Amino acid sequence: MRVLTGNDLKTGDVIWWTGEGWSRHVDAAADAGETAEQVLAAEEAALRVNVPYVIDAAREADGSVRPAHIKDRIRALGPTVRPDLTLKPKDPEALDWII
Amino acid sequence: MYKYDSYDQAMVDARVEEFRDQARRRLEGSLSEDEFKPLRLMNGLYLQLHAYMLRVAIPYGTLNSEQMSVLGDIADKYDRGYGHFTTRQNLQYNWIKLEDTADILADLAKVEMHAIQTSGNCIRNISSDHFAGASHDELVDPRPYAELMRQWSSFHPEFTYLPRKFKICVIASEKDRAAMRLHDIGVQIVKNETGEIGARFYAGGGMGRTPMIAPMIREFVPLDQLITYAEACLRVYNRYGRRDNKYKARIKILVHELGRDEYVRQVEEEFAHMLEQGVEPPLEEIARIKPFFADPAFEDGPKQVDRSDPDFALWVDRNTNRHKHDSYVSAVISLKPVGGIPGDATGDQMRLMAKLAKQYSFDELRIMHTQNVVLPHVKIGDLHALWTELEAAGLGSPNLDTIEDMIACPGLDYCALANARSIPLAQRISERFDASGKTEKLGELKLKISGCINACGHHHAGHIGILGVDKKGLENYQLSLGGSEAEDTSLAKITGPGFTEDGVIEAVDKVTDVYLDQREGEERFLDTYRRIGMAPFKEALYG
Ligand code: HEM
Ligand code: SF4
Numbered sequence: 014m015r016v017l018t019g020n021d022l023k024t025g026d027v028i029w030w031t032g033e034g035w036s037r038h039v040d041a042a043a044d045a046g047e048t049a050e051q052v053l054a055a056e057e058a059a060l061r062v063n064v065p066y067v068i069d070a071a072r073e074a075d076g077s078v079r080p081a082h083i084k085d086r087i088r089a090l091g092p093t094v095r096p097d098l099t100l101k102p103k104d105p106e107a108l109d110w111i112i
Numbered sequence: 113m114y115k116y117d118s119y120d121q122a123m124v125d126a127r128v129e130e131f132r133d134q135a136r137r138r139l140e141g142s143l144s145e146d147e148f149k150p151l152r153l154m155n156g157l158y159l160q161l162h163a164y165m166l167r168v169a170i171p172y173g174t175l176n177s178e179q180m181s182v183l184g185d186i187a188d189k190y191d192r193g194y195g196h197f198t199t200r201q202n203l204q205y206n207w208i209k210l211e212d213t214a215d216i217l218a219d220l221a222k223v224e225m226h227a228i229q230t231s232g233n234c235i236r237n238i239s240s241d242h243f244a245g246a247s248h249d250e251l252v253d254p255r256p257y258a259e260l261m262r263q264w265s266s267f268h269p270e271f272t273y274l275p276r277k278f279k280i281c282v283i284a285s286e287k288d289r290a291a292m293r294l295h296d297i298g299v300q301i302v303k304n305e306t307g308e309i310g311a312r313f314y315a316g317g318g319m320g321r322t323p324m325i326a327p328m329i330r331e332f333v334p335l336d337q338l339i340t341y342a343e344a345c346l347r348v349y350n351r352y353g354r355r356d357n358k359y360k361a362r363i364k365i366l367v368h369e370l371g372r373d374e375y376v377r378q379v380e381e382e383f384a385h386m387l388e389q390g391v392e393p394p395l396e397e398i399a400r401i402k403p404f405f406a407d408p409a410f411e412d413g414p415k416q417v418d419r420s421d422p423d424f425a426l427w428v429d430r431n432t433n434r435h436k437h438d439s440y441v442s443a444v445i446s447l448k449p450v451g452g453i454p455g456d457a458t459g460d461q462m463r464l465m466a467k468l469a470k471q472y473s474f475d476e477l478r479i480m481h482t483q484n485v486v487l488p489h490v491k492i493g494d495l496h497a498l499w500t501e502l503e504a505a506g507l508g509s510p511n512l513d514t515i516e517d518m519i520a521c522p523g524l525d526y527c528a529l530a531n532a533r534s535i536p537l538a539q540r541i542s543e544r545f546d547a548s549g550k551t552e553k554l555g556e557l558k559l560k561i562s563g564c565i566n567a568c569g570h571h572h573a574g575h576i577g578i579l580g581v582d583k584k585g586l587e588n589y590q591l592s593l594g595g596s597e598a599e600d601t602s603l604a605k606i607t608g609p610g611f612t613e614d615g616v617i618e619a620v621d622k623v624t625d626v627y628l629d630q631r632e633g634e635e636r637f638l639d640t641y642r643r644i645g646m647a648p649f650k651e652a653l654y655g
């Protein structure tokens with residue numbers, strides 16, 4: 014699937030396009046398909062996202078979304094060396110997902 | 113410590129308000145990101161993997177307790193409770209909001225700090241010896257000269273858009289603790305045959321994708337021509353540096369392509385011309401700056417410590433440096449606890465270090481390029497009390513210059529340019545070597561880790577260097593041996609094919625075994641490598 018990501022302009026938070034808006038959770042990401050570039054330009058112009066780009070990702074059997082590149086997986090979760098600051102601080106298996 | 117005069121303060125305050133307005137316009141949308149990016153970068157604000165990142169300048173690595181304490185408060189108030197001390201003797205915050213940045217800059221300005229020229233193609237924060245003004249082996253304190261150069265290079269209109277970033281280092285001892293020859297310009301304050309103090313210049317050093325050691329370009333520049341000569345060096349670079357190609361734009365490429373002699377010829381020509389124009393600040397300026405760096409009121413006291421506690425004695429042996437006054441030492445606070453993140457400190461730790469500096473070190477601290485903190489002037493009689501407080505706060509690791517005292521850049525955990533993570537390697541290596549007790553046997557061993565070719569972690573200059581590369585989407589690591597950033601500067605050589613994360617940790621273990629096996633007498637890892645060459649290490653790794 015083709016997923017749109019970028020940072021929130023005000024806070025810098027990593028965000029993902031859900032089809033209707035932006036979420037901090039990668040699992041909420043929607044397949045932007047052919048419209049990706051169009052959405053990206055419109056959302057950037059509306060200041061709802063900063064420095065957006067399109068990535069490849071896969072929807073897993075359990076419905077979760079896994080970006081193809083490790084850099085985007087680290088963006089999605091948080092720094093692997095500070096599990097306490099990731100989005101899943103209590104999930105001991107969260108870090109395995111990165112690799 | 114240098115104190116801002118009313119001009120310094122007015123410039124920094126004005127800059128905060130200018131940025132406040134720029135940020136407002138970006139948030140409202142009247143500036144696009146393309147327009148705003150160069151403006152935010154001029155104020156040290158990057159966009160990194162998880163958020164904005166703010167890089168705060170710590171001029172020549174010197175700061176006072178109040179400043180350190182404010183850095184800790186900013187970490188708690190605007191970030192997530194910590195900051196990262198870098199090889200450029202700066203501090204980086206990883207979780208900054210654009211909407212807060214002007215307020216942070218205003219907090220910094222109140223204590224004479226800023227983030228100006230910590231990014232962009234300008235003259236960056238000037239680095240220096242972290243034991244400046246304290247060490248027994250220096251000729252003079254290099255910081256007044258570094259400060260003079262800071263004033264000259266701040267907002268210098270001619271050098272705001274150089275072909276590429278420009279890093280200057282100023283030291284004043286034969287022992288190089290600041291990687292001087294790996295800077296764009298390295299300055300060593302020296303004495304000539306007639307006993308006059310002046311500056312020796314090196315130019316064209318750097319790390320990154322094409323590491324180079326700066327050749328000496330002038331043996332002696334009289335102090336009343338220091339700025340003029342530096343300006344001539346910059347001018348030739350500004351005129352001919354490769355603006356067409358980002359990867360060839362650093363001065364090291366120009367010096368290399370022209371050849372040292374031709375570069376020197378052009379600098380001398382420019383220098384002669386500029387001497388006629390009288391651009392040098394009057395010597396009274398350096399005379400005005402010097403008293404800010406005058407010695408504090410040292411007092412005589414005990415010259416030895418009570419060594420009955422072996423843990424304390426080990427810390428004293430490892431983490432203190434001989435001072436110019438025999439009742440004092442410089443004490444290094446390690447930011448490398450076993451399994452910790454090199455260079456990270458929490459807000460509480462920063463405030464504690466600030467308090468200890470006030471109590472034990474005449475209010476002064478230094479940031480080392482190896483990502484540790486120095487209390488430059490500690491009474492030998494106070495060392496035990498200091499160590500006790502450090503120990504209690506997890507800041508008492510006795511590991512200076514050992515394999516556990518590695519440099520690691522933020523790598524793929526934080527940095528948008530990274531190929532691979534650096535910090536987890538650092539953590540695993542320190543845990544492993546600490547657990548096996550090998551750290552002790554290895555003695556001085558400088559391990560340096562970068563997450564990509566930009567070499568922020570100085571891997572080219574590590575006795576052992578590790579570079580993260582991308583191998584078809586997977587993290588991979590190249591090992592190199594034989595680098596040094598001390599006065600015997602050398603660049604490390606790659607051992608051969610790369611390794612996985614587990615593989616490179618094994619590989620570090622293996623090369624240290626070769627050393628332990630082959631070392632003669634008091635040789636350090638680096639000395640053994642230089643004597644026996646790469647072959648035995650390669651054999652152990654790939655044979
Ligand atoms: C996380 C954000 C960072 C970014 C985007 C970044 C970017 C870069 C780039 C692009 C270069 C190569 C410049 C060139 O060769 O022309 C570089 C070099 C360097 N950076 Fe960073 N860096 C970052 C963090 C750091 C940190 C945390 C440190 C200190 C630990 C650091 C210290 C250095 C040093 C020492 C060099 C190489 C020396 C030189 O050749 O100038 N940087 N950085
Ligand atoms: S060396 Fe590369 S990965 Fe490490 S901080 Fe510098 S740019 Fe980032």
